[in-house]
Amino acid sequence: MVVQSTAEAITYPAVGAELDIEGVSHAFDIDGATLPVLDNVNLAIAPGEFVALLGPSGCGKSTLLRLVAGLEKPRSGSLREDEVRISGPHPSRVVVFQDPTLFPWRSVWDNVALGLEAQGILKTQRHRVDAVIELVGLSSFRNAYPHQLSGGMAQRVALARALVNDPKILVLDEPLGKLDSLTRIAMQAELVALWQRKGFTTLLVTHDVEEALVLANRVIVLSDRPARIKADIAIARPYPRHRGDPYLADLRKQILGLLGLEATW
């Protein structure tokens, strides 16, 4: 199965979709007051790009992801996937949240099968579920329930649940944020390997600068709320990247400076 998907990636290198965010502003109404969260965000992401969104806590990164996922509509501006306006959620844009949010009443297999079941194609596509569970290395846990899994395993299941839909855009909302640092490093490597193999466009929200630098080939730094794009940094370094790379260390200092933390570093 793994071999097959590698072959696929070679035949169709660009399964990822293009994502255009144009003049998007958004706000929330809280207790009668309007709280602006996004301010005229413009971002064009090429097919297959791995883009990391960095920004201070509460700046509106996750809101931007919810708009991309189609879970909410922007107050103004537009978002387009391959030139088609995003008007609601669609399995071609799957989100992996910070909490794995596995359905506790479903086994690992049934959790991963969720998307195919919801789309009514599970009967003919069961092999895809098996393949993706194998891909994330959880074959021996396919019948386990979520409460029996560790945090890292649960997040892998969440990743498998997204990947089984063959998304064109994978939206990651701090998916490794709650993991311990060892599991985190291991899963960062897995994430890069999956992205390279599958070729989907990836949009990652994180507040870990190092994570953004190790994973992404483009880092977007957002300002405080309401979020605007402060910097757009291309990271032309080959994978696998090394955390000690002086080039990355230099970028890290620069980005922390943009986030207002230069004094400490």
Next chain:
Amino acid sequence: MSTYSVSDTTAAAAPRAALTFSHLSGSYGVGLAASLAWLAFGLSCLYWPDLGDWSRTGSLGIGAIVIAAFILFGTLSVDYLGSAGQALRKRAPWLLAFGAFVTLWEVATAKFAWLPLPFFPPPQSILEVYTDDLPKLLDSVFASIKLQLGGYIIGATVGFVTGVSIGWSQKIGYWVHPVLRFIGPLPATAWLPIAFFTFPSSWSASTFLIALATGFPVTVLTWSGVASVSSAYYDVARTLGAKPSFLVLKVAIPAALPHVFVGLFMGLGSSFAVLVVAEMIGVKAGLGWYLQWAQGWAAYANMYAALIVMSLLCSGAITLLFRTRDRLLVWQKGVVKW
């Protein structure tokens, strides 16, 4: 995985290692005492003459001695009986306590009348009810089960559907919620007088009341269960391509199920109360009616006998409900064992 196997082997090795003399005499001791208690019960039946006229004293005494023999045999050969032996060893203290209790009961009623007699019938008179009045008692049991089951299933179904609807749809909630608040808290028994003359038969009236008593807690808890489902589950399902019907059937309902079972449990309790009252007042069948009838004839033994059967039935119904829940909710950790 490996930790499980390790703890399994230690658990298996523990009893073997703990086969010391004191442990042995302790576990045998309780079993032997239990056997003696039942022997005492049997002998107390046979030794003293009855103060009243009861036909089953002899068979009860012999039965008790047979039980005593079984306990003795089971205790002595506990290591050869496998799981049955373990079960007996675990229950030995209860067998002892129960044997002592029935002995005391026998002596205090049939033999020396320390307790006033017609109101406190001896064990043999209850046995007599079970043997001699069995057809009538069984009829009552079946009538009760039929009535209870019909009302409960209707009430639980209507309650579940209503709860899901008002938890899911604000429009339905707008109309149903005030009605629920007005009618729900009313004890179902308060409807008795009205129900018995508005419904065509006392049976349909009772079914309605049992359904009402069941429906209210089921509705409220299903509703709160559906309403408290985390929106993150819906977000996940929606991004994976779920339609509204999928969100209700495969997200809201399974997530609400633990609450639903609390409602079903509470509904069961309050419907038992309504069942008995309805049977005592209007329905001419069932255990409630049997109790009422027995009281009319001052047949106190029949009342106790019916009470015991009723208790077993109610407890059995709750056990059945909890078993169903455990089966459906295996994914939950640490559910209460009944």
